[in-house]
Amino acid sequence: MGSMDGPTPTTENGRTARTNTTCNGNKQQQKIQSDDGFDLSVVAADKENEVFRKGKPGLLPLEVGTRVMCRWRDGKFHPVKVIERRKMVSAGPNDYEYYVHYTEFNRRLDEWVKLEQLDLDSVEADVDEKVEDKATSLKMTRHQKRKIDETHVEGHEELDAASLREHEEFTKVKNIATIELGRYEIETWYFSPFPPEYNDSLKLYFCEFCLNFMKRKEQLQRHMRKCDLKHPPGDEIYRSGTLSMFEVDGKKNKVYGQNLCYLAKLFLDHKTLYYDVDLFLFYVLCECDDRGCHMVGYFSKEKHSEESYNLACILTLPPYQRKGYGKFLIAFSYELSKKEGKVGTPERPLSDLGMLSYKGYWTRVLLEILKKHKSNISIKELSDMTAIKADEILSTLQSLELIQYRKGQHAICADPKVLDRHLKAAGRGGLEVDVSKLIWTPYKEQG
Numbered sequence: 001m002g003s004m005d006g007p008t009p010t011t012e013n014g015r016t017a018r019t020n021t022t023c024n025g026n027k028q029q030q031k032i033q034s035d036d037g038f039d040l041s042v043v044a045a046d047k048e049n050e051v052f053r054k055g056k057p058g059l060l061p062l063e064v065g066t067r068v069m070c071r072w073r074d075g076k077f078h079p080v081k082v083i084e085r086r087k088m089v090s091a092g093p094n095d096y097e098y099y100v101h102y103t104e105f106n107r108r109l110d111e112w113v114k115l116e117q118l119d120l121d122s123v124e125a126d127v128d129e130k131v132e133d134k135a136t137s138l139k140m141t142r143h144q145k146r147k148i149d150e151t152h153v154e155g156h157e158e159l160d161a162a163s164l165r166e167h168e169e170f171t172k173v174k175n176i177a178t179i180e181l182g183r184y185e186i187e188t189w190y191f192s193p194f195p196p197e198y199n200d201s202l203k204l205y206f207c208e209f210c211l212n213f214m215k216r217k218e219q220l221q222r223h224m225r226k227c228d229l230k231h232p233p234g235d236e237i238y239r240s241g242t243l244s245m246f247e248v249d250g251k252k253n254k255v256y257g258q259n260l261c262y263l264a265k266l267f268l269d270h271k272t273l274y275y276d277v278d279l280f281l282f283y284v285l286c287e288c289d290d291r292g293c294h295m296v297g298y299f300s301k302e303k304h305s306e307e308s309y310n311l312a313c314i315l316t317l318p319p320y321q322r323k324g325y326g327k328f329l330i331a332f333s334y335e336l337s338k339k340e341g342k343v344g345t346p347e348r349p350l351s352d353l354g355m356l357s358y359k360g361y362w363t364r365v366l367l368e369i370l371k372k373h374k375s376n377i378s379i380k381e382l383s384d385m386t387a388i389k390a391d392e393i394l395s396t397l398q399s400l401e402l403i404q405y406r407k408g409q410h411a412i413c414a415d416p417k418v419l420d421r422h423l424k425a426a427g428r429g430g431l432e433v434d435v436s437k438l439i440w441t442p443y444k445e446q447g
């Protein structure tokens, strides 16, 4: 496979990518065929690349910021940007691994790749670094501010450009690669600001009940012999079959709340990590068996929200995703809002998966009501029935083209056939919340 100068393009994919891109990765290369159908452009490109590599002895190691094509797990080449590089153990001068961001994909797919996964012929000549230099030499941008808020490391307002960049770079690369939680080993998605003593650990071991985390398996085994929790600390407010929901008060269970935030940040990108867990309630969903209650996912909720947020962060742990638990958690958050007699909305920004789940939930809930009531119902009534904010009802129905604007007013036009078509397209409903099993009163500050 790869030599010190880069991979020899012997695979079909390598060859395909090469024929489609030139050295700067943008222009399409003309396909030249010989009489017997052999693709001569490959040979031509190989020659050209040879020259390119020889002509650019400084190509390797690649600079941070380089844009290049990279072979992904689907076997195809995709454009990436190099975020970071590291020398490999027992390495030659150019033996680096590269941490890349696939520019077409979400950041959770960022990963370390080997040189042979990169198509060096597609390296773009200009490295982005200069542009980034410019940005960091200016005052802090909104984006940078947000990045810092995300990880909530205090004192950043004081940072000079160099330290700021150092911090940005630090958070760009996933620190923990995998975690062990209960019977699952889970690959992480994003950076999470664990205390510095965990910085050198690629894997962390979590107690699935108290969520304490450790660097070594033996520590976890020792801990499990002592830990007397078999479910999240707090009140069980819902039980239906094997499914239970626990309400954990961040003020009463500070360490648990913080551990949960560290864990959740590994799968949440644009969310602030609040150390100040006192202000939150955590609703932890569990599948229960004779060994205990195993966390499936959770959502957090501010005790008092001025913006009528009924959910701050939501997570279904990856092994449990796409099984309807996300919609269950969303439905649960609205059931709590109904009990409070308030409308609610999730805190922004929503992630891509968060947005998909919410849109799916809103669509299904609204269509099912419209099916029963035909169009004789107003947005206000829908909002009262569902605890969904009127704005979100309007935008959902607008996206389904069920709203007409007549005489200065929005009117719902719901043809039963159209409703059925949309309902079919809306997919599965998710796990149902059986409201009769919810035993809960809204949070009240204790005197």
Ligand SMILES: CC(=O)SCCNC(=O)CCNC(=O)[C@H](O)C(C)(C)COP(=O)(O)OP(=O)(O)OC[C@H]1O[C@@H](n2cnc3c(N)ncnc32)[C@H](O)[C@@H]1OP(=O)(O)O
Pocket (backbone or CB within 6 Å): 267, 268, 311, 312, 313, 314, 315, 316, 317, 320, 321, 322, 323, 324, 325, 326, 327, 328, 346, 347, 348, 349, 350, 351, 352, 353, 354, 355, 356, 357, 358, 360, 427, 428, 429, 430
């Ligand atoms: C306010 C906020 O916190 S925003 C941040 C939201 N949280 C995150 O992004 C954390 C990481 N992601 C997750 O934890 C999960 O993906 C959640 C919580 C968003 C959804 O949880 P899940 O248990 O997978 O949800 P559920 O099984 O009910 O599916 C929800 C719907 O979202 C869509 N969806 C969810 N995941 C995917 C996916 N990977 N690809 C395509 N569609 C998806 C589908 O429409 C799905 O319904 P379907 O399976 O019937 O087609």
